[in-house]
Amino acid sequence: MLWVLVGSVVAMGVALAGTRFLTTFVTPAEYGRLALMVSFAVLFDQVVGHAIGGAAMRFYSIYRSEGLLGDLRRVVFRSLLQGAAACLASAALLGVAGMYPSVVLLFASTGFSIALLVSGVGVRLAEGARRRRVSATFRGVFEILRFGSAALIIVLVEADAESAMTGFLVGAGTVALVHWFYLRYRLLVGDHNSASARRRAQLMASFRKYAMPLLLVGFGTWVYLMSPLWALGWFGDITEVGKYGAYHQLAFVPMLVVSGLLLTFLAPIVYENALKSIHTAMQGALRLAMVSFVMVTFIAAFAFFEQRFLATLLLGDSFRDGSWMFPWLILAGGCYGVGQQLLLKLRTEMKVLQLAAIQLGFAAAAVAAYSLAAWQFGVEGLIVAVVLVNATLLLVSLLISGTPRPLPEVDHPIDA
Known part of the structure; x- marks a missing residue:
């Protein structure tokens, strides 16, 4: 670690x-x-x-x-x-x-x-x-x-x-x-x-069954994360795209890195422990996600009061007038990252089709919300939409991560 x-x-x-x-x-x-x-x-x-x-x-x-x-x-x-x-x-x-x-x-x-x-x-x-x-x-x-x-x-x-x-x-x-x-x-x-040849075929079938829906998950994630840039590019101007892109890189993306770091540590442990008790494995993941959200809230609060200092430290002169975006993109990125930690439940239970449906649904909602916000209210409206959409994703992920169900006997790759 x-x-x-x-x-x-x-x-x-x-x-x-x-x-x-x-x-x-x-x-x-x-x-x-x-x-x-x-x-x-x-x-x-x-x-x-x-x-x-x-x-x-x-x-x-x-x-x-x-x-x-x-x-x-x-x-x-x-x-x-x-x-x-x-x-x-x-x-x-x-x-x-x-x-x-x-x-x-x-x-x-x-x-x-x-x-x-x-x-x-x-x-x-x-x-x-x-x-x-x-x-x-x-x-x-x-x-x-x-x-x-x-x-x-x-x-x-x-x-x-x-x-x-x-x-x-x-x-x-x-x-x-x-x-x-x-x-x-x-x-x-x-x-x-x-x-045996039969065992190889079983493993490959399980591998493909797991991987194919992840193509949809990845596409939905790509659309979800990149749609703010496209909305600004379509309804705003290229200068606004550049400023938003810089703050996205400095505020939203670090939250994704931290979330990915936690998932890197957590996922193999959850996968192994799930063979014994899916409930125990996911309870640990839920507690870690809640701690992560509390930390994100404190970081966003700090950025709210020190936004000008952060902009001076991390950005060139021509980008600093957008310093107000710092706390809100940190909060939005934290909501998204914690939501991905909670959605680990679906990966563990091999329910990647459900995961794909969630990602694609939120991707479609994000495109609509971000486009409408950028069209009507510009970059300020877009930031509000980004926070609301990611907060909604967190709430949905929290509901899904409720009481874990037992792992399926037939489809699990080790039992195949």
């Missing part, structure tokens, strides 16, 4: 410092262009990477114990190739339709998207294998190289979105290449071929 904490703290610190650098040298309009392209670049990691990495994390110990890591390696690499092909096809469609701000941004964001996909799956697999030190190292190095490369290219070339995205590609691509070799030659090795 210490290594995961160190890696997450380093990654978050580098991201904060990188955002400070970008907002100092890049105008809000250029940052807005960058934020919109990054929002598209994370699509395939959020959808394909989330599904394959999440399922691999869930099933890694089972495949390893039965000497079938070769089977897991084949499905992971096949999925990565399919995700990369889909990313290239999407970029080609955008190019043909002319829906891109510049050729450099289109190519750089496409490469960055593929690198994110490989790195995301690698980190999730390392976490599932309990390789905490490896996972933490990759997280920290990824952010260091991503923002370091962007800063270097901005200084040497020009302070614009194209330079920043090219730097992101260079840094992320380097880490992704190392990830690929690590997965192929270190983590997914040890195939003893000890199981």
Whole structure:
């Protein structure tokens, strides 16, 4: 756990410092262009990477114990190739339709998207294998190289979105290449071929049954998190997109990092304890979620009173007039993160279809609410909508996490 904490703290610190650098040298309009392209670049990691990495994390110990890591390696690499092909096809469609701000941004964001996909799956697999030190190292190095490369290219070339995205590609691509070799030659090795063909088919069916709905979960999550940027881009102007994107990176995203850190620690424990008592496992998760929410409330209160100081510390001059967004985005991000902790119940009970329905439903509601708010009230109305939608998600997650039901006997992968 210490290594995961160190890696997450380093990654978050580098991201904060990188955002400070970008907002100092890049105008809000250029940052807005960058934020919109990054929002598209994370699509395939959020959808394909989330599904394959999440399922691999869930099933890694089972495949390893039965000497079938070769089977897991084949499905992971096949999925990565399919995700990369889909990313290239999407970029080609955008190019043909002319829906891109510049050729450099289109190519750089496409490469960055593929690198994110490989790195995301690698980190999730390392976490599932309990390789905490490896996972933490990759997280920290990824952010260091991503923002370091962007800063270097901005200084040497020009302070614009194209330079920043090219730097992101260079840094992320380097880490992704190392990830690929690590997965192929270190983590997914040890195939003893000890199981029967029937057992292999059963495990693969369970893996696919778990992973397929996660594609929908990932897509819903992507739409849910990125829709504020799109709403502002459609109904506002690119400068507002840039300012919101910067505060989202500094206030909302750190809450997601903390939540992800807790889930990294909590999920393997809950999965193992659920085999003995799902009720006991989820009661512990519920208590941790409540403590997390109390901490988020205190952090948001501090940000409310120190918003100008935080803006001066973390942002360039041209972004500081939006300091009022700090506490509200921290609160919204905290609500979302705690809600995801509570929804771990559905993953544990293998009810990923229900999880997908919730994510897609909230994604649709978020698009409607954010678009209406941005259209009628601008960025101020959008912030109110973001807080209300995420608070509603937290309440729904709290209701769902009520009394856990016993795990199903037939569909559980260990009993298959």
